[in-house]
Amino acid sequence: MAKYDQKLIGELIDGTLEFYQLKEMMSGHKDPERFEIYREVLQERVPWDDPILLPYGLHLYIVQKKNGDRIVKCDCGHEFCHYKENWKLHARIFVRDTEEKMNEIYPKLMSPDTEWQVIREFYCPSCASQLEVEAVPPWYPILLDFEPDIDTFYHDWVKLPLPKGK
């Protein structure tokens, strides 16, 4: 079974691997230790100490607070809400619902017709990182993307203890 170290997984996260390395990872069987190493690499990179339970997006994590809460947190440190809630309801939103706003990011005629589809951009209120983009009909409810079963994942799948704070 393939075995990768922190350096290689770090490069995978950075997108700096050579293609042949990626190809080997994709075509071979998955390394069972991937999650553990991946989580450790991410943990070393964030400027705060709350243990990461699960990466949630490019800048978002579900972290363990001292009081036992599981919180969605941005890598800048901004805390959104409990992980069972939809963090997007606590984010800043920019909606592209006019032709003019659409044509800031698409050439004319290549952008969606805003009567049919709008683009909703979700930002971190602290660092203004763009965290997610939805392309939905104008009236559409805000989507809850992911409701992970963290305990089952740790106990039954990767068979690891839940990470604890320092």
Add this chain to the structure above:
Amino acid sequence: MAKSQILAIDAGGTMTDTFIIDERGEFVVGKAQTTPDDEHIGLINSSKDALAQWNTSIEGEFPNLLAGVYSGTAMLNRLVSRVGRRVGLVLNKGTEDSHRMGRAIQSHLGYSYADRIHINTHHFDPPLVPRKWTVGVTERVDLFGNVVIPLYEDDIKPAIQKLLDEDVEAIVISLLHSYKYPHHERRVRDVAEEMIKKANKDIKVFATVDYYPVRKESHRTNTTIVEAYAAEPSRKTLEKIDDALRNNGTKFDLRIMASHGGTISIKANELARTCVSGPIGGMVGAKYLAEKLGLKNVACSDIGGTSFDIGLITQGDLAIDTSPDMARLVLSLPLVSMDTTGAGTGSFVRIDPNYRNLTLGPDSAGSRVGVCNPKSGIETVTVSDCHVVLGLINPDNFIGGAIKLSKERAYEAVKTQIADPLGMSVEDAAYGVTELLESQLRNYLESMILGKGYSPSQYVCFSYGGGGPLHTAGYTKGLGFEDVLIPAWAAGFSAFGCGAADFEYRYDKTLDINVTEKAEKSAILEAGNELQAAWDELKKKVSEEFEKNEYSPEDVHFRLLYRMQYQGQLNDLEIEAPIKQFQDVDDYQVLVEAFEEAYTRVYAKSALSPELGYSITGAIVSGTVDVAKPKIPVEPLSSETPPGEAFLGHRKIYWDGEFIEAKIYEMEKLLPGNKIKAFSILESTATTLVVPIGFEAYLNENRIFHLKELK
């Protein structure tokens, strides 16, 4: 004392094989590890290894050689690692991006089945010519050769000037439908050559129509770029090999294996067709052997360290694929048609963590053999490790003992990686792996033959390659081949094939000649004259190539071929013309009859559809000159009982649930006429033939083993 005549070289990815044949048809196979950076080193080592078996040396034998043929990876490596020249490309204005778009398909050429549908693995290699060295000229010709937009002369000079400013080292010109209407390409070529002359630069110009006047612009453009990009540098590599040989006393002109199954000179104008590496030498050898033995239909199977290759010889002819892919490029080269699957003796064996089943390959340890090779650094079990565990290969006699294999390492690796997780004994696990490999190969071989509309009972199976004879019994079991033959020189069969190949040039040209079923005489004459004009053009090219090696056209034996189909079909058949020259309507009838005869043979008589009319889609000319070739040995028959000196003793092997004492023989010491009963293992330095229970082997007077399944 042997007097060497022919040297054939197969510098593969793993080993460099040399095959040296003497005047009596005796031969010796040498092996050494390939040295991809300086191939001549591996080649000389391999020759030394071969000649040492005759107790002689390079100094003694090289001056006797009459001919030498090389096939290897020199050209392919250059392409794969993208170390070629700076080529500029002239395309139709507006289509400059077509080359680097790779026709989409180049993102997944050469992929295993699993990777083809695993979309994230798809990947474009860098284009041979980057966009900044690609320019366009305004012109357009339609598929009938009509000029729709005349060549806009004012575009040519600025386009070429841009390439000159970028300091390109070669220029390729490829315009749409130029094979039909060559004048625009040639005009651009002439202007470019004038400008280069004026600028006093040494830049060669390649118009596709002068090199590969065939349909499919991606294939044609790539092939011509390969010519400009890799051919000249490869010529230097080949010259180095030629020099190395001459410095060691040879006097012949080195020839190279080309994709169409013939050999060409290293001085050939078109070298792109030498970027074939690998197993076609075996097919050519099989064709030669089949001719000598009077066999018409042969299924060739070659197990090497990395792949299992099969190809069919039907009615004495190799099938040719006219738009193959190599090095992840679509090309317009005539390539001996073969199918390959990524399972060889070096294939890695793993247990799928999700389904707990055994998987083989598709990656392979290649020359590093497996865990059993302590110096390999390999940690994953390979099929070879299973052979060692079962006792099928002798760990002290691998490549004549050049690599010492460790049975303990193999045993431990099979135990921890395969046997323990599956809850099996180590021997059963190893045996299961070989059975899995053999059943995969058997299914693959059968489906290929059935898929082409034949049955194995119509074919004789040739089995060769270093790993072939170990599994021949397993992968031919129950298929009902007419006969199963294993040449005693199986391990060097590809190299033997190079030695047996004709000195042959072949050129193709696309045509679009349509004739209705009951055509007027004038229409038939017009069609025939167009075909003849194409043949004449190609004959001239063939003659010119031979002239470089001082053969006059009278020395050349020409074969005229054509590709024909029913109108509207997408695939055509390649047929040898039974006529020497097209003269009148009767000749056309002969061509049609030859086509329909071939069509009946390949498909069925009831598939004939003359009412659709006929299309001639291509003209082909092949020219050969006589060269020295290996003789097939003929030896007197001896008794059925193998001589005592061939018997090396017993070895304990594990087979189908039990330990057996197998008889071990030294392959070279067996005599024609000997019958070898199961369970026997015939060892040679570079190959091992297994005669398992239910089989019997017979060595005939040509030193070819017949493996017979006992009913």
